Amino acid sequence: MDVELISLTKRYGNTVAVDGIDLKVRSGAYCCLLGPSGCGKTTTLRMIGGHETVSSGDVVIGPRAVGDATPAERGTAMMFQSYALFPHLNCRDNVAFSLRMRGVGKAERRAKALAMLDLVQMAHLAERLPAQLSGGQQQRVALARALVTGPKVLLLDEPLSALDPFLRVRMRTELKRIQAELGLTFIHVTHSQEEAMALSDLVVVMNGGRIEQAADPRTVFERPATAFVARFIGGHNVIRLPDSTEIAVRADRMRLGLQAGPEAVPARVVSVEYQGTSVHVGFEADGLGATALTAILDDAAYAGRPLALGETVPLGWDAAAAHRLSA
Amino acid sequence: MTDTALSAMPAAVNVPAAPASTTSLTAKTRRRRALAYLQAAPMALVFAVFFLVPLLLTLIVSFWEYNEYEIIPSFTVQNYFDVFEGCFSPAEACTTVRTYVSTLKFCVLTWACTLVIGFTVAYFVAFHVRSRTMQMALFLVCTIPFWTSNVIRMISWIPLLGRNGLVNYTLMGLGLIKAPIEGLLYSDFSVVLAFVHLNTVFMIVPIFNSMARIDRSLIEAAYDAGATGWQTLWNVVVPLAKPGIAIGSIFVVTLVMGDFVTVGVMGGQQIASVGKVIQVQMSALQLPAAAANAVILLGAVMLMIVAMTRLIDLRKEL
Numbered sequence: 001m002d003v004e005l006i007s008l009t010k011r012y013g014n015t016v017a018v019d020g021i022d023l024k025v026r027s028g029a030y031c032c033l034l035g036p037s038g039c040g041k042t043t044t045l046r047m048i049g050g051h052e053t054v055s056s057g058d059v060v061i062g063p064r065a066v067g068d069a070t071p072a073e074r075g076t077a078m079m080f081q082s083y084a085l086f087p088h089l090n091c092r093d094n095v096a097f098s099l100r101m102r103g104v105g106k107a108e109r110r111a112k113a114l115a116m117l118d119l120v121q122m123a124h125l126a127e128r129l130p131a132q133l134s135g136g137q138q139q140r141v142a143l144a145r146a147l148v149t150g151p152k153v154l155l156l157d158e159p160l161s162a163l164d165p166f167l168r169v170r171m172r173t174e175l176k177r178i179q180a181e182l183g184l185t186f187i188h189v190t191h192s193q194e195e196a197m198a199l200s201d202l203v204v205v206m207n208g209g210r211i212e213q214a215a216d217p218r219t220v221f222e223r224p225a226t227a228f229v230a231r232f233i234g235g236h237n238v239i240r241l242p243d244s245t246e247i248a249v250r251a252d253r254m255r256l257g258l259q260a261g262p263e264a265v266p267a268r269v270v271s272v273e274y275q276g277t278s279v280h281v282g283f284e285a286d287g288l289g290a291t292a293l294t295a296i297l298d299d300a301a302y303a304g305r306p307l308a309l310g311e312t313v314p315l316g317w318d319a320a321a322a323h324r325l326s327a
Numbered sequence: 328m329t330d331t332a333l334s335a336m337p338a339a340v341n342v343p344a345a346p347a348s349t350t351s352l353t354a355k356t357r358r359r360r361a362l363a364y365l366q367a368a369p370m371a372l373v374f375a376v377f378f379l380v381p382l383l384l385t386l387i388v389s390f391w392e393y394n395e396y397e398i399i400p401s402f403t404v405q406n407y408f409d410v411f412e413g414c415f416s417p418a419e420a421c422t423t424v425r426t427y428v429s430t431l432k433f434c435v436l437t438w439a440c441t442l443v444i445g446f447t448v449a450y451f452v453a454f455h456v457r458s459r460t461m462q463m464a465l466f467l468v469c470t471i472p473f474w475t476s477n478v479i480r481m482i483s484w485i486p487l488l489g490r491n492g493l494v495n496y497t498l499m500g501l502g503l504i505k506a507p508i509e510g511l512l513y514s515d516f517s518v519v520l521a522f523v524h525l526n527t528v529f530m531i532v533p534i535f536n537s538m539a540r541i542d543r544s545l546i547e548a549a550y551d552a553g554a555t556g557w558q559t560l561w562n563v564v565v566p567l568a569k570p571g572i573a574i575g576s577i578f579v580v581t582l583v584m585g586d587f588v589t590v591g592v593m594g595g596q597q598i599a600s601v602g603k604v605i606q607v608q609m610s611a612l613q614l615p616a617a618a619a620n621a622v623i624l625l626g627a628v629m630l631m632i633v634a635m636t637r638l639i640d641l642r643k644e645l
Contacts, residue, residue: 098552
């Protein structure tokens with residue numbers, strides 16, 4: 001179902017956590033709310049899920065504004081950051097919990113719970129207590145529990161942040177698979193731009209309670225709207241030109257030495273990091289704003305012309321790759 | 328901190344897990360073990376002197392003989408027969424059985440009242456009071472009655488509940504009753520009232536402790552799953568507060584089962600209880616009989632606790 005936020009605001013006393021945001025997520029989309037901690041992304045998610053009251057504005061799910069409706073009435077389900085599995089119930093009963101609350105008969109709710117556990121490949125551990133499961137397994141159970149009532153919108157609060165990097169990548173694939181299989185709207189809160197890029201159809205970059213940019217991942221990466229987005233999404237250099245306009249240039253479009261072009265300025269090498277397929281070189285340049293710059297060089301090209309720390313080389317960029325930022 | 332103290336600390340942790348083969352022990356591990364035992368010794372000593380030895384003495388004395396003017400160290404089971412005298416005739420329940428029934432009645436009533444009140448208070452403090460400071464403040468308020476002695480708190484009910492006490496006076500003044508209510512004081516009611524007053528805090532503390540450890544996101548998860556407030560209470564809070572309920576119940580049950588002061592003061596010395604029987608025998612210097620009664624009471628209480636721990640596996644829950 002479509003989810004629409006209309007000048008949604010959350011105030012705590014005098015502080016504004018979410019500042020009148022507007023957003024439309026179409027049905028069946030995978031939307032990531034991305035931002036640093038304290039940017040209001042979790043509060044937004046909790047308002048969509050009915051776990052936080054709305055100070056002003058509206059949450060519209062499907063055809064109607066949900067107002068003060070409970071999560072069940074909204075057709076949303078939440079997957080909590082700490083999984084929040086009931087420690088006294090085994091996996092099957094955890095998944096069947098919401099069905100039990102709705103008065104579904106024992107045989108039926110058990111069958112449904114097992115089917116859901118099967119979807120997340122946890123049916124073989126149905127009798128285990130949450131404490132007897134690994135983090136990744138608990139997460140699968142939490143996912144099954146959120147999905148068992150057939151919600152129209154699934155809300156995920158930093159679901160992957162407690163997993164180790166290897167498992168995170170695997171669960172990421174899994175989430176995407178389940179989302180595609182069930183055709184649900186997923187709204188996923190994360191502070192990892194890598195996760196947002198990998199998963200979403202719609203990336204919503206938030207900062208200070210406002211939306212900086214909402215677009216598909218490619219647009220966000222190719223044409224970041226603001227300096228904040230360019231910096232947060234990574235892989236960009238934010239450069240202040242002499243006429244005091246700001247541009248973003250992808251780090252892999254920086255050019256050195258002879259290819260540096262007419263706008264090149266002398267820059268000093270301050271760090272060199274070998275990354276396998278590429279080499280990340282850090283520069284300091286006086287002419288291009290105060291920030292440190294990064295150039296991502298092809299490993300073969302770097303091997304042909306290695307750089308030493310402290311060395312000064314001309315640094316420029318592809319004119320076509322420069323993207324002008326709005327103030 | 329000395330070197331030995333440092334090396335002894337891990338030993339205390341390691342000893343129970345160490346394999347049973349003692350043959351290959353080096354001098355160092357043996358010294359560590361000795362140190363671990365030494366560290367446990369003070370508590371063991373206190374436990375032995377103040378618990379094991381008196382218990383053993385009680386057990387021994389319960390088999391002694393006695394008559395009107397002396398106690399004779401010998402071996403007889405007569406004291407136990409005396410306790411159950413007449414209990415095996417089907418005609419009428421014997422004194423002991425009736426006393427136990429009366430005490431058990433107080434026990435059940437007190438347990439039910441303290442559980443309901445204790446759970447409610449703990450729930451309020453743990454879930455409805457948001458700030459940690461306020462929680463601690465309210466929690467301390469619950470313990471304020473303990474700043475005065477039990478007996479004084481009991482006696483202070485008397486001017487309130489007596490025939491010409493405040494309650495009767497007020498009710499008559501309001502015209503709600505014509506004659507004073509007789510059963511307020513020196514009755515089962517006043518005994519249970521005093522028990523509840525004295526013991527509720529023993530329910531509040533452990534239940535609050537259990538509830539404070541419940542992850543708040545579980546309550547949100549229950550709400551998200553469509554549970555109503557009562558459903559959340561019954562399906563999430565109560566099961567997770569079970570260890571606290573069990574510990575509180577053990578406190579209350581053991582305190583009420585062994586009590587003789589409250590029953591005496593609030594029952595006007597007219598109501599029987601197991602503790603009261605033992606106290607009367609003690610003051611008549613019938614120590615062996617009192618000891619036998621005490622041993623039986625101990626057995627009864629232990630049976631009740633075993634039954635309770637059967638319902639809730641405390642070691643697992645903690």
